[in-house]
Amino acid sequence: xxxxxxxxxxxxxxxxxxxxxxxxxxxxxxxxxxxxxxxxxxxxxxxxxxxxxxxxxxxxxxxxxxxxxxxxxxxxxxxxxxxxxxxxxxxxxxxxxxxxxxxxxxxxxxxxxxxxxxxxxxxxxxxxxxxxxxxxxxxxxxxxxxxxxxxxxxxxxxxxxxxxxxxxxxxxxxxxxxxxxxxxxxxxxxxxxxxxxxxxxxxxxxxxxxxxxxxxxxxxxxxxxxxxxxxxxxxxxxxxxxxxxxxxxxxxxxxxxxxxxxxxxxxxxxxxxxxxxxxxxxxxxxxxxxxxxxxxxxxxxxxxxxxxxxxxxxxxxxxxxxxxxxxxxxxxxxxxxxxxxxxxxxxxxxxxxxxxxxxxxxxxxxxxxx
Numbered sequence: 001x002x003x004x005x006x007x008x009x010x011x012x013x014x015x016x017x018x019x020x021x022x023x024x025x026x027x028x029x030x031x032x033x034x035x036x037x038x039x040x041x042x043x044x045x046x047x048x049x050x051x052x053x054x055x056x057x058x059x060x061x062x063x064x065x066x067x068x069x070x071x072x073x074x075x076x077x078x079x080x081x082x083x084x085x086x087x088x089x090x091x092x093x094x095x096x097x098x099x100x101x102x103x104x105x106x107x108x109x110x111x112x113x114x115x116x117x118x119x120x121x122x123x124x125x126x127x128x129x130x131x132x133x134x135x136x137x138x139x140x141x142x143x144x145x146x147x148x149x150x151x152x153x154x155x156x157x158x159x160x161x162x163x164x165x166x167x168x169x170x171x172x173x174x175x176x177x178x179x180x181x182x183x184x185x186x187x188x189x190x191x192x193x194x195x196x197x198x199x200x201x202x203x204x205x206x207x208x209x210x211x212x213x214x215x216x217x218x219x220x221x222x223x224x225x226x227x228x229x230x231x232x233x234x235x236x237x238x239x240x241x242x243x244x245x246x247x248x249x250x251x252x253x254x255x256x257x258x259x260x261x262x263x264x265x266x267x268x269x270x271x272x273x274x275x276x277x278x279x280x281x282x283x284x285x286x287x288x289x290x291x292x293x294x295x296x297x298x299x300x301x302x303x304x305x306x307x308x309x310x311x312x313x314x315x316x317x318x319x320x321x322x323x324x325x326x327x328x329x330x331x332x333x334x335x336x337x338x339x340x341x342x343x344x345x346x347x348x349x350x351x352x353x354x355x356x357x358x359x360x361x362x363x364x365x366x367x368x369x370x
Contacts, residue, residue, distance in 0.1 A: 017158060017161075018155070018158035018159065018161075018162055019053075021154050021155060021157075021158040022040050022042070022051070022053040022123075022155070023053050023055070024154075025040055025125075025147070025151045025154060025155075026038050026039060026040045026053050026054065026055040026125075027055045028147065029055075029125050029127060029144060029147055030055045030056055030127065032143050032144065032147060033111070033127060033130065033136065033140040033143055033144060034130050034131045034132060035056070035111075035127040035128060035129060035130055035131070035136075036056055036107075036128060036129040036130070036131055037054070037055070037056040037057065037105065037107065037127070037128045037129060038054070038055040038056055038125070038126065038127045038128075039052060039053060039054045039055065039125075039126045039127075040052075040053045040115075040123055040124070040125055040126070040151075041053075041123060041124045041126065042122065042123045042155075043121060043122075043123070043124070057105065081112075081114065082114055082116065082121075083114075084111065084112060084113045084114075084141050084144070084145060085110070085111070085112040086110070086111050086112075086135075086136050086141055087109065087110040087111075088108075088109060088135040089108055089109075090107055090108055090109070090110050090128075091108070093110075107128040107129055108128070108129055109128055109129050109130060109135050109136055110126070110127070110128050110136075111125075111126070111127040111128075111136040111140060111141060111144060112124060112125070112126050112127075113125045113141070113144045113145055113148050114148065115148045115151050115152050115155065116148075116152060117152035117153075117155070117156050122152060122155050122156070122159075123151065123152075123155055125144055125147070125148055125151070127140075127144065184226055185223055185226055185249075186249060186253075188219055188222055188223050188226075189223070189249050189250070189253055190253055190256075191219060192216060192219045192220075192286070193250070193253040193254060193256075193257050193286075194257060195212070195215065195216065195219075196216075196286070196289070196290040196293065197257045197258060197290075197293055199212060199290065199294065213338070220279075220283065224279060242278070243266065243270075243273055243278045243281075243282070244264065244266040246278065246282045247264045247266060247282065247285060247303055247305075248264050250262075250282070250285055250286055250289060251263075251264050251289075251303065254289045254293070254301075257293075258289075258292070258293040260292065260293065260298055260299060260300065260301055261299060261300045261301070262289070262300075262301045262302075262303065263300070263301070263302045263303070264303045265302065265303065265304040265305065265306075266304075266305045267305070267306060267307070270305060270307060270312070271307065271312075271368050273312065273368075276346070277312070277346055277366065280342040280343075280345065280346055281305075281312075281314055281342075281346075281364065281366070283338075283342060284314070284339045284342055284343065284350070284362075284364055285303055285314070285316060287338060287339050288316040288339070288362050289301065289316070291336075292316075292318045292320060292360075295320070295323075296318050296320025296321060296322075296359070296360060297320050297321050298318035298319050298320030298321075298359065299319060300318065300319045301316065301317065301318045301319075302315075302316075302317045302318075303315070303316050304317070307368070310367055310368050310369070311348075311365050311366065311367055311368065312365075312366055312367075312368055313363065313364070313365050314363070314364040314365075314366075315361060315362065315363050315364075316361070316362040317359065317360070317361045317362075318359050318360055319359045320359050320360060321356065321357060321359075322354040322355050322356050322357055322358045322359050322360050323354050323356060323360070324354075324355070324356050325352070325353075325354055325355075336352075339362075339364075343364050343365075343366065346366040346367075347366060347367050348364060348365050348366030348367065349364070349365050349366075350362070350363070350364045351363050
């Protein structure tokens with residue numbers, strides 16, 4: 001008995017794996033009072049058993065028990081009681097439904113003890129049929145109550161260890177996500193923005209323009225492939241923040257390479273956009289900034305996102321030289337065509353307003369739920 005209690009105390013600090021801790025406590029409880037069978041049930045938030053660890057059943061018996069107990073009947077009574085339940089004959093108790101089925105080992109004597117930690121029920125110990133054939137005694141009950149107190153510490157320690165492991169894993173995921181986002185993705189962004197700036201310095205044939213856009217799309221696909229790893233680690237709110245981060249990243253690189261001040265205005269309470277909306281709107285802003293760098297001679301650009309009714313409205317406004325819209329006709333402009341197509345694919349509309357000497361305003365209006 002003292003040896004079993006000593007091993008129970010050692011289990012509190014020696015093993016922080018919850019499944020192994022539950023199994024060790026169950027085995028010790030069965031040995032402590034000389035029971036044929038023992039089990040430890042852990043309840044869920046609704047009061048049913050979410051896990052059930054057994055001791056004393058051989059492999060063949062376990063194989064025939066296809067369904068774990070849910071905590072009904074007598075097991076449920078222990079779940080609801082703060083006091084031990086001790087029975088000399090299960091068959092005489094109306095709550096013993098489920099004991100003695102065709103696949104269930106025959107059981108007669110019963111002892112159930114709750115495991116309580118800081119006023120919260122975290123488990124229950126169940127024991128049946130002492131090997132000497134006698135009913136469970138008051139001494140047996142006191143021993144299991146004592147073990148239950150030690151078990152509460154062991155289970156809490158294992159739970160805290162699991163929470164710490166989950167927290168460490170979450171932090172490691174965040175670290176990897178940040179390194180991918182702030183390192184690799186920013187480098188690809190920088191390459192894309194350099195190409196955008198260089199594009200305005202060298203005339204291109206239509207074939208070269210098409211090849212150029214193919215390269216840009218390849219870079220965008222690389223960015224999205226990396227984001228795919230990050231997306232799985234973030235909540236919807238964090239994903240929404242990522243949209244603003246994308247615009248901030250574009251703005252930062254644009255400032256570095258074009259020497260034009262860019263202000264990004266995205267409300268913190270903006271509804272969650274879909275992956276497709278975030279990607280397409282970001283690419284429209286990229287193309288718009290590229291046009292500013294090549295044509296506008298601007299010193300300031302403002303990128304603003306806002307909600308109006310059930311729509312999201314994105315504007316890119318510069319203070320450049322503008323142009324006469326009535327004289328502007330360029331059907332070969334791949335950039336303008338791509339921006340229009342992206343807006344249409346989102347179920348939206350893109351418009352451009354400009355006057356000579358008054359700058360240019362590009363507006364994209366897309367429905368929140370197309």
